[in-house]
Amino acid sequence: MSAIRGEDPPPNSRDSAPAAVRTWVALYTRGLPTELATVRRELIDAELWDEARAAEWLGETASLGRQRWSRLLRGIPADLAWRLEQHERATGTTRRMTMLISKVQLVAIGAVIVLNGVFVAALLASPDFRTWEGMVYTLIGLALSIVGLLLAIPRPRAGFIIGVVGTGLAIFLMPWLFFAFLPVPIVLGYLLVRERVMTRATATGA
Secondary structure (H helix, E strand, O other): OOOOOOOOOOOOOOOOHHHHHHHHHHHHOOOOOHHHHHHHHHHHHHHHHHHHHHHHHHOOHHHHHHHHHHHHHHHHHHHHHHHHHHHHHHHOOOOOOOOOOOHHHHHHHHHHHHHHHHHHHHHHOOHHHHOOOOHHHHHHHHHHHHHHHHHOOOOHHHHHHHHHHHHHHHHHHOHHHHHHHOHHHHHHHHHHHHHHHHHHHHHHHO
């Protein structure tokens, strides 16, 4: 992707959002064909530049960082869905997998998601947490945990990887809450093992 751009807007040393966005894009495009990944990264770079220029013109640079963080967190599910779709197209392994799941298991997943949601709300209600430097990364970790739980229903392996990465990040930043985060990897691990057992049973019976 090529674009004619003028002089870059003056950098804001306090705004760490652009670096976080680029890191996230590099993470979820990793392993894709080089051309596809490059186009995606250049598209995001162009969007970051455009919104920085627009914020400068409108005098809204003070709130730009907060808006970028919000958009990053809210866009994680869509980014992951895009990644899975592109990977399937690139590898020619497009398939639709349905996973039979009991009501009890579905309730367990829902309960852990609600628990994480309540935990996020409680953290955001704390003034000390909102001013903590690790706040954003903790929220990213918790968001990835929730995404992993949702994704594990149709795709246990992908959900397990994403959910454990998110939970690991949250535990790393807040190790004293280890037991509060523990239900996520337990549920994801169970779903992954169950999916593998079902796959083996199907292959044996075929």
